[in-house]
Amino acid sequence: MTELVATSPGLFPLPDWAKSDLSDLKGHQKDDLISGDESGAIGSVYEEAREEVVSDQLDAGLDRVVEGQLRWDDMLAHPLTVHDNVETGGIVRYYDNNNFYRDPRVVGELDFSGDVAAELEAAADLAGETPLQAVLPGPYSLAELASDEHYGDEAEFLSAVGDFLAGEVEAFPEHETLFLLDPSLVTDAPDEDLAELVPETIDAVAGATDADVVVHTYWGAIDEKTYAHLMDADVEAIGFDFVAGGREETLYNLNEYGAKDDVALGLADGQNTLVEEPETVRERVDWVNGQIQASEFDTAYVTTNTEPFYLPVNKHKEKLEALAAAADLESEVEA
Amino acid sequence: MSRNAENREQFRPNGLETDHFLLTTVVGSYPKPKWLNRSKELAEDDESKFDGDDLEEAYDDAARVITHEHENAGLDTIVDGEMRREEMVEYFAHRIPGYEFNGPVKVWGHNYFNKPSVASEVEYDEPWLVDEFEFTSDVAERPVKVPITGPYTLARWSFNEAYDTEADLAYDLADLVNQEVEKLVEAGAKYVQIDEPALATTPDDHAIVGECLERIVDGIPEDVRIGLHVCYGDYSRIYPEINEFPIDEFDVELCNGGYEQIDVFTDPEFEPDLALGVVDVHTAEVESVEEIKENILEGLKVVPPERLTVSPDCGVKLLPREVAYQKMENMVTAAREIEAELDAGEIDVTAPTPKAD
Numbered sequence: 001m002t003e004l005v006a007t008s009p010g011l012f013p014l015p016d017w018a019k020s021d022l023s024d025l026k027g028h029q030k031d032d033l034i035s036g037d038e039s040g041a042i043g044s045v046y047e048e049a050r051e052e053v054v055s056d057q058l059d060a061g062l063d064r065v066v067e068g069q070l071r072w073d074d075m076l077a078h079p080l081t082v083h084d085n086v087e088t089g090g091i092v093r094y095y096d097n098n099n100f101y102r103d104p105r106v107v108g109e110l111d112f113s114g115d116v117a118a119e120l121e122a123a124a125d126l127a128g129e130t131p132l133q134a135v136l137p138g139p140y141s142l143a144e145l146a147s148d149e150h151y152g153d154e155a156e157f158l159s160a161v162g163d164f165l166a167g168e169v170e171a172f173p174e175h176e177t178l179f180l181l182d183p184s185l186v187t188d189a190p191d192e193d194l195a196e197l198v199p200e201t202i203d204a205v206a207g208a209t210d211a212d213v214v215v216h217t218y219w220g221a222i223d224e225k226t227y228a229h230l231m232d233a234d235v236e237a238i239g240f241d242f243v244a245g246g247r248e249e250t251l252y253n254l255n256e257y258g259a260k261d262d263v264a265l266g267l268a269d270g271q272n273t274l275v276e277e278p279e280t281v282r283e284r285v286d287w288v289n290g291q292i293q294a295s296e297f298d299t300a301y302v303t304t305n306t307e308p309f310y311l312p313v314n315k316h317k318e319k320l321e322a323l324a325a326a327a328d329l330e331s332e333v334e335a
Numbered sequence: 336m337s338r339n340a341e342n343r344e345q346f347r348p349n350g351l352e353t354d355h356f357l358l359t360t361v362v363g364s365y366p367k368p369k370w371l372n373r374s375k376e377l378a379e380d381d382e383s384k385f386d387g388d389d390l391e392e393a394y395d396d397a398a399r400v401i402t403h404e405h406e407n408a409g410l411d412t413i414v415d416g417e418m419r420r421e422e423m424v425e426y427f428a429h430r431i432p433g434y435e436f437n438g439p440v441k442v443w444g445h446n447y448f449n450k451p452s453v454a455s456e457v458e459y460d461e462p463w464l465v466d467e468f469e470f471t472s473d474v475a476e477r478p479v480k481v482p483i484t485g486p487y488t489l490a491r492w493s494f495n496e497a498y499d500t501e502a503d504l505a506y507d508l509a510d511l512v513n514q515e516v517e518k519l520v521e522a523g524a525k526y527v528q529i530d531e532p533a534l535a536t537t538p539d540d541h542a543i544v545g546e547c548l549e550r551i552v553d554g555i556p557e558d559v560r561i562g563l564h565v566c567y568g569d570y571s572r573i574y575p576e577i578n579e580f581p582i583d584e585f586d587v588e589l590c591n592g593g594y595e596q597i598d599v600f601t602d603p604e605f606e607p608d609l610a611l612g613v614v615d616v617h618t619a620e621v622e623s624v625e626e627i628k629e630n631i632l633e634g635l636k637v638v639p640p641e642r643l644t645v646s647p648d649c650g651v652k653l654l655p656r657e658v659a660y661q662k663m664e665n666m667v668t669a670a671r672e673i674e675a676e677l678d679a680g681e682i683d684v685t686a687p688t689p690k691a692d
Contacts, residue, residue: 013440312440
């Protein structure tokens, strides 16, 4: 029987009061976004907001708690935009969304930062008994979101990003799971030269933690070749988007090339306010399991397909509750 | 097919002595007077005596002032600067049953948008813009243009909870826009502009926008001028498909990009009239009359003078008000000088000759 773990990919919407307070404290322009050395009133708002989103997750009954990544003004590009050897360029479109981030221009060596470890420490103190889940961009997506003006070679840059993320993970407090969000594997599949390097850089990051590592992808299916290479990565699970298109292709990949023992299933829509019923989420889990011929997953992480910052706060909370309830339905069935 | 209606002469201002006539207009939004923003804050403050009726009066005052400001700039067709509208999707979503609001969502940094959800089938209730149009028409001496956010953008920039596809939602919204345009026409409107900025980010959906436009113009008389405004896109991806749209005029920003894309529209022959952005709304530097005249000549590469409209690239609401005014005034001066030079035969018109019917 597959164990269902209700969780989230992180990158939550800020609570509305924090949206408003931070607008006032930080401003609305490009130069007003997070620098990584914020303190005082701004730091306090983030602390209070973090407490709120952690407690929302505990109230909803999720099986993992994320920090919420509320400081990530630049979404998945955040670990680089706050780095000392990265300058921020113009505002650029974030994938195919009506959202924008600062282009991180890497101008020097990607040495240790510690920015994400610090916020995770703060969340660990709040999570109590519920296991902590760390969240980072996958190395390939982070490299794709950035501009390299230092390494000068695509492969060298990807490896450097992988090593940088590994260094960050080493500094993390104890965590049960690490989600690496890697949508670029779907939207901008690596070319032949990089495809083999992708699992190697993922291994570098995964090797830095004892936690279960999930490479989560979204906005469609991973193309066949990329998936075949990704299966070489030494991780516990790969995550799939079952909300966006490409379901047939995803199932084909899973049946044709096999699957990891565990899986992450993006079953609730992170970009639409329609809240799924727990029963619907549960049916979707069963449906996916039914489509996989070779294996039954040991663990399935049940989550929204994308980061949920696209949603208004009220609907996001309802989605978290629905995911937690869906996982509980399973245990009732088991009992 | 373009509507290709012979409906632009009705906007020729009295007393224009040149034979040539370049229709001058604007896209819609204009900087709000500072006191209007203060009035809104007061109306939201429970402790203030300033109430909703006072705010309505403030909107009227602002609309009156800005309408006159457009007329003073010499424009042939004018708007009220969208004084009553805060945001181009929210304004309409508040007036369409089926929409609900759940709270702000992030666009970038700490810039948020009250992205609405379509929770049930959309319906037509009270008119959206007829009061605004009637007020502006009463105030104005010149013909009034009415900008409306298009159904594709209304659908695309909302959460869709109720429809199987975004296209289905867009088509239903297009039927509502059609009803609204009918009401505006009954009230006397002769010039309607459909704004579809979302098409620029998802150009592959041009067929959906085309179908929406077919629904919008259904039953609308030919003497009503229908424009379509799109901005900041890669036009090679929607041209020549837009030639099939049932519109009189295609309004596009190209000044901001230095007319790099103007050639896109020259082959095959451009079907609708062209409304060309000839001043940049993203720079506070006011273009000189000479500079704007050069920009107008870019438009003549695509259409002959009798099919050219000139306007700013986009809504000017983010500019300082005095800059916005100066840009409009210079734009009109430039257009009038070009008309005179065309009459005098001083300009070599390189555009394809008008189509034979």
